[in-house]
Amino acid sequence: MDSNEQLNRRNLGQATVGSLLTFSLLETLFAADAFADEVKPITADWLLKLNELGKDVQRETITPVQWQAKTEELFAKVNLPDLLKFIDYNKLTEHAQFKKKGEKSYRPKFPTVEGLPTRLVFGHQVFALKKGRSVVPHGHNNMATAFLILDGEFEGKHYDRVDSQDDHFIIKPTIDDKFTVGGCSTVSDHKDNIHWFKATSETGFIFNIHVLNINEGVRSGRVYVDPDGQKLKDGLIRAQKLGYAEAYQKYG
Numbered sequence: 458m459d460s461n462e463q464l465n466r467r468n469l470g471q472a473t474v475g476s477l478l479t480f481s482l483l484e485t486l487f488a489a490d491a492f493a494d495e496v497k498p499i500t501a502d503w504l505l506k507l508n509e510l511g512k513d514v515q516r517e518t519i520t521p522v523q524w525q526a527k528t529e530e531l532f533a534k535v536n537l538p539d540l541l542k543f544i545d546y547n548k549l550t551e552h553a554q555f556k557k558k559g560e561k562s563y564r565p566k567f568p569t570v571e572g573l574p575t576r577l578v579f580g581h582q583v584f585a586l587k588k589g590r591s592v593v594p595h596g597h598n599n600m601a602t603a604f605l606i607l608d609g610e611f612e613g614k615h616y617d618r619v620d621s622q623d624d625h626f627i628i629k630p631t632i633d634d635k636f637t638v639g640g641c642s643t644v645s646d647h648k649d650n651i652h653w654f655k656a657t658s659e660t661g662f663i664f665n666i667h668v669l670n671i672n673e674g675v676r677s678g679r680v681y682v683d684p685d686g687q688k689l690k691d692g693l694i695r696a697q698k699l700g701y702a703e704a705y706q707k708y709g
């Protein structure tokens with residue numbers, strides 16, 4: 458073997474080792490990027506925008522009604538397959554249980570993603586319902602909330618809460634629609650405050666977010682109501698206030 462041949466063999470060896478190293482490194486980087494692409498940007502960015510809107514409505518740089526419009530715009534742009542991956546939806550539905558009345562609530566944990574705060578300004582949950590079961594008619598005090606249909610079909614109704622008396626509200630129907638996958642609606646103290654969603658498919662799943670404490674001094678929470686009340690003029694309804702158990706007994 459002459460020296461040239463030795464050199465060539467050494468070069469070849471180095472090249473091969475070098476190529477292998479490069480290939481291996483590239484493969485690792487590619488895998489890491491692929492993973493990041495899979496879980497990172499789309500839904501994290503969407504949730505970040507949702508978080509900003511929540512902060513904006515809490516610090517009153519936008520009104521609750523503006524929050525509703527902006528949130529509905531953002532919900533209309535959701536990448537649903539990516540959101541479902543983000544909340545590990547398949548695992549959730551695989552083990553989902555349903556209640557005899559009303560909705561079963563799940564709180565899927567969001568993965569830790571760079572750039573997305575681990576504490577978001579809004580709470581989130583996924584409601585699971587069987588056919589014929591409802592998220593019963595209820596209004597909200599001092600809250601801004603949104604629904605996004607993840608699966609199934611629903612009859613969705615909203616009402617404005619026009620007035621509140623001791624034992625009843627005066628309400629006005631605002632939305633009465635069929636909601637399917639990707640459909641969304643929002644609630645604030647000022648618009649479409651009461652909602653009622655009944656599953657019309659075998660099963661149905663809703664993604665819900667809620668921002669509490671829009672104003673100081675008023676406790677955030679649900680108030681239950683019976684929209685099947687006395688019809689008044691101008692489409693208004695005298696709707697009895699209900700307790701939790703009564704509401705689920707009648708509408709759950």
Ligand SMILES: [Fe+2]
Pocket residue numbers: 595596597602644652
């Ligand atoms: Fe609600």
